[in-house]
Amino acid sequence: MMLWLLISFAAVTAFAFRALPFAFKNTPALTHTNGSFYRFVSYSAQAMLGVIIYDTAFNKLDAPSFLQQFQIIDGLKILLLAGTFVVVAKTKKILPSFLASLVIYLLAFVYLNN
Structure with missing residues (x-):
């Protein structure tokens, strides 16, 4: 019920x-x-x-699971999300902020997985 x-x-x-x-x-x-x-x-x-x-x-993880399985890439995601939020709030432009964060994430992802 x-x-x-x-x-x-x-x-x-x-x-x-x-x-x-x-x-x-x-x-x-x-x-x-x-x-x-x-x-x-x-x-x-x-x-x-x-x-x-x-x-x-973050793969639909709850907070305790997220903290237990925390990795460097997760910290980068948090920083990029916060940074993108701040840039969009200041500039009112979503696409350039998104693309810059995407490039930074892809470069970090490739670097950390090689």
Whole structure:
């Protein structure tokens, strides 16, 4: 029963955060970009993106397993993710930051595996 409750809660919240902007698209709550509702919807989308990135970068490990299996490449991933976040926040340009981080990661990956 608890599993189905969790699955239904996840489905409802995922749908709600994707549907709310369309339901309120012409209201002042979403047209006012400094408002709390607009920021909430925006942050929830960014949080979901963060979960996807974490799952991809660290193989869906929980925190204790991640710390037990920590390697140098994992530290590099954390630094690159944090650095990319800072650069994107300052420059507002995603693609150059992503490509620079990708090149750094690939070079480090090749270096560490040879």
